[in-house]
Amino acid sequence: MKKTMKPVTVSLLAMSLLSACGNNSGSNAATDDGGNAASGEKVKIEFFQNKTEAKATFDKLVAQFNAANPDIVVSQINPPDAETVLKTRAAKQDLPDVIGLGATDTYKTLSASGLFEDFTGDTLVSSIQPAYVKMLNDLTGSSELNGIPFSANASGVIYNKAMFKEAGVAVPTTWDEFIAAAQKFKDSGKYAFYLTLKDSWTSLTPFNSLEPSILGTDFFKKRTEGSVTFSDSFREIAEKQLKLTEFAQKDIFGKGYNDGNTAFAKGESAMYLQGVWAIPEIMKANPSLELGVFPFPATNDPAKNKVISGVDTLLTISKESKHKEEAKKFVEFLLQPENVTTYITEQKAFPAVKGVTQNDPAMDGFKEAFTSGNLADFADHYIPGAMKVDTIIQSFLNKKDIDAYLKQLDTEWDKVANRK
């Protein structure tokens, strides 16, 4: 989701232009001749998913499925800027059979338009952790379940274990300890954080960690009803997010997500405010790096500091699909514990399926939150996409004017609501 969308959007857009012909012929082959199953031909299923990082893993799983099911051919489609592609395909009424998508605003709007199958009460759902099912229902605000959670991510703070040991800093559990640790790194001439605000979406990771622990995502429901405003409630979040910029490198608006992954991997900062999706990229840049994770200490009460975890990939089937049975068979296959294990091991994700666990020691810092359920969803999933909240935060951190920022959040929210 996050990680797939913006940072790679741009780079992949270029590639998509170069390889447009290839993509088109691929997807046409998969969609054109459905409905020939009766004549003994293979049923072709399109599996569309939005995570570039997961392409190779899904390729492997798809190959296994195709080998086990000689009469079905699943082909994976993983275009750049997948959510936009999906929306345009929805407009053309040409949705892929099986869709893998994050629980984002796109999922919310598309399922509100009634484009996905209803899985309420489906036997497949019984194997899924109820918390994630609830997350989807909370997001859409409807009792209908239009997707099956497959994997979850987690976001908080990634830290460099060697640098913490060297500086004699313990893992902070409260906001004050967090800032004290950051100050200690700053005093010794090191950067506590490496901020990558050239890519506006990265401004959302601290925002998403602060908001649910301080206010709770119920806020957005109340904001829609009109009983609260950003100006009344968001000051602490704004102040804390602004505070973090004091402990980062000089050119925070000049560096992007990819620069940040490399810089953190090379030990340029002690902490990195990203989710687990960044870990495979960081390890690529420096395989010997010893890193750990801990929940973002948003408040001074450790019990309130949640790990931010959203449905990273949910699986759903298009209502218009001509081969629902085969599509469902594929979804069932992906949800089998051994396949989920393959996926989460390679992707450093967390399983949404019961009975599977993420055992990577690097993730130990998040484990407790997962067992106790001290989790919260990404706050930005509750904010309409048209608001472009990431650019609003980016420009606030640039101008450092808290009052103007809070006012802008209110006016933009109302403006988007009025246009509906």
Added chain:
Amino acid sequence: MAKRRAAFYLMTIPALLLFFAFHTFPALQGIYYAFTNWDGYSDSFDYVGFKNFINIFKDENVLNSYLFTFKYAIATTVLINIISLLIALGLNAKIKAKNFFRGVYFLPNILSVLIVGFIFNYLFSNVFPVWGEKLGSDFLSQNILGNSDWAWIGIVIVAVWQGIAYNTILYLAGLQTIPHDLYEASNLDGASRWREFWSITFPLLASFFTINMVLAMKGGLMVFDQIIALTGGGPGRSTQSIALLIYTGGFQGGEFAYQSANAVIYFIVIVVISALQLKFLQKREMDL
């Protein structure tokens, strides 16, 4: 005669039909959607009248993107035309390896805008700041694209770097149409180089000047790829062009109808500007 006319109709009518089907019809559809509240993917939508248009005039993001786009378009148009005219004059003179230089200057036009953008994006964030640091300048040691006041200059630099190639070619072609005897005559009269340029070269290039100005301005007003590759519209919304706003708001933000209305207004603006430019610059041509 009638037979010949039939042949012409056979040539133009298929083209007309194709043009209508793939150009005019979608444009009309866009205008239709501008009066609805369609989000771009739902099954149903309602007719909302002029609501979208009224909201556009209330939206300061739209105003901001207009300001940015005009600032950018005027800067690139002026710079591209001055620089490419200078280069064309140089390339038209009697210099050694003329064809080699012409090739070199045309090269940027062959590369894709996006690829050029990504290369410059890397240079701006990882190479130029290092040079700036060596020079000891605080301002130059940061990525210009990350500065909300100056990011637009970065985009102008890239656009001009790439844009001059095409306009240079047009000016070169124009320069070749000027008869040599005019220069010979002015030489005999003892005219200075400067006088020669203002009294002979520039007036005779007038029609090329017009077309280059209109093309550069239109390109500047429709800027999109450079921004995608360099800043994505940021920091904040400081480099968000109108085309980018229409794309991101319409497709990513799920406000298809609202941004259709924006596109309709934008279309009218571009038509008016191009018409004014042509009218004004062509008058200058006639006068000479």
